Amino acid sequence: MTRPTMSHAAGPAEAVVDLAAYRANLAVLRAAAPTALQMAVVKADAYGHGAVETARAARQAGAEWLGVATVEEASTLRRGGDRGPVLAWLSPAGADLAPAIDAGVDVAAGSVAQLEAVVAAGATNRPRVHLKVDTGMARGGVRGAELSALFEAARDARHAGRIEIVGIFSHLACADEPSSPVNAAQEHAFGEAVAELASYGVEPEVRHLANSAATLTRPSVHHDLVRVGIASYGLSPGPQLGTPSDLGLTPVMSLTTALSLVRRVPPGTGVSYGHTYVTKRETTLGLVPVGYGDGILRAASNHAEAWVNGSLVPIAGRVCMDQIVLDLGDVVAERGDEVVLFGSGSRGEPIAEDWAQAAATIGYEVVTRLGGRIVRTFVDAT
CATH class of the missing domain: 2.40.37.10 (Lyase, Ornithine Decarboxylase; Chain A, domain 1)
Known part of the structure; x- marks a missing residue:
């Protein structure tokens, strides 16, 4: 039998990305959360897989949303031809948000200061905003009195016609450990935040909390939208959930x-x-x-x-x-x-x-x- 040989004329190694496997993984994740919209997360160049090509495959598979970290990543998708809903959830100080907002990209605000930066971005289009809540990860978003201040500022900006409030979201710290009590605590905190936002007269289009692990294991947090990242690329979100094969996923x-x-x-x-x-x-x-x-x-x-x-x-x-x-x-x-x-x-x-x-x-x-x-x-x- 002839042994396989490789040329790699353009480089010393080749990363082969199987887009059919990617779409199949999205179908598995869709089946795990059939009542929620699906956000395919393609940040960090689609976890190294190639953002534009992977995003196109995600749309082909029916993903209603795409998720990225930065507005620069979102702009790359727009230049690549994507025109569907995209959320960029990081707002570094000094970032130029206007081009992405004018390209129809949703942005996040996890504090009053971040919201003020969005409002002051100078975009022609009205910014579409997702409000970030800290439910217990202590990474992004705010809680307590700071959260109330954010909700109040967001309500006022909406009433003034300065923004649209599209979503409210948070992120789970221990979803890859399904038995961790942190999951229930964060789920409860998110529910309280949603209720508080409603008390300000705001009921956003999408509530989203679930990542890949929670999509596969915790239906109670699927809400309106699930964000699927690592599992869509055929990697297990964590050893407690099993191998990719156990989860029906293909690398x-x-x-x-x-x-x-x-x-x-x-x-x-x-x-x-x-x-x-x-x-x-x-x-x-x-x-x-x-x-x-x-x-x-x-x-x-x-x-x-x-x-x-x-x-x-x-x-x-x-x-x-x-x-x-x-x-x-x-x-x-x-x-x-x-x-x-x-x-x-x-x-x-x-x-x-x-x-x-x-x-x-x-x-x-x-x-x-x-x-x-x-x-x-x-x-x-x-």
């Missing part, structure tokens, strides 16, 4: 490269910086032309595995800026043979979460940090 990204050098070495050969890996017997080493300069996790040194010619092989020694060494053992291999660092797992290759476990981190970091010289390719991009 969307495969990271492939090719062996650039193959050579036989004797036992006792120290490999890579610091000789943290020393061969125990005669073995074959394979050199891979990617490293932490391309976003490969250095913390995965000596722990992660790759897939070469039907076999799992370990990372040998430290991940370098531009290169990784694999201990191929007795696997028959030659220069140009395909190396799968992670993929869907369908062939037995590692998935992104295997790399996350090897590096003592989360799958989010594995996929979002990829960049540098890695070429992104889309398949089934209809």
Whole structure:
């Protein structure tokens, strides 16, 4: 049988994004929250998967909303042709909000100061605003007297025709731990905030609290809209929820490269910086032309595995800026043979979460940090 070979003429590695798998994952998440609208979260360049292409696939799958962190990310979607509802929920001090607002992008306000910045943005269009509540994560939004002040200011701005109040939202801190009492406490706090906003005569179009984990496990917080991020890319929101396969999800990204050098070495050969890996017997080493300069996790040194010619092989020694060494053992291999660092797992290759476990981190970091010289390719991009 002919072994797969890779050219990667435009770069040392290729991140293959399966848009059909992405749409299928959105369908799984839709089935988990059938009564709510769906926001496909495509922030951070769609978690490293390519925002414009992924957003287009999300719309094809029926996602009514898109979610991003910054107005710059939202503007990228507009330049890419998207015209549907988009929410950008971060408002850094000094950000120029007007172009996004005039492009029909919804923005968030989590304090009176943020709301004032939206009102003062100088947009031609009336800003569409989602009010952010701190229900217990202590990250964004406000609570208590500050929340009441925000609601009052928002009501007054709406009455003056300065804004439209489209949504109220918050974020769960422990949704990936379904049994945590924090979830119930935040759900209760959100309900109180919604009721308080109603007391100001404001009933927004959408209430949204659920992230991927809550979409899959906590129907009581689905409300009008669920925000699906990590699970849509085929990664589990957390180990307590199970593997992607357990959840009916398929990892969307495969990271492939090719062996650039193959050579036989004797036992006792120290490999890579610091000789943290020393061969125990005669073995074959394979050199891979990617490293932490391309976003490969250095913390995965000596722990992660790759897939070469039907076999799992370990990372040998430290991940370098531009290169990784694999201990191929007795696997028959030659220069140009395909190396799968992670993929869907369908062939037995590692998935992104295997790399996350090897590096003592989360799958989010594995996929979002990829960049540098890695070429992104889309398949089934209809």
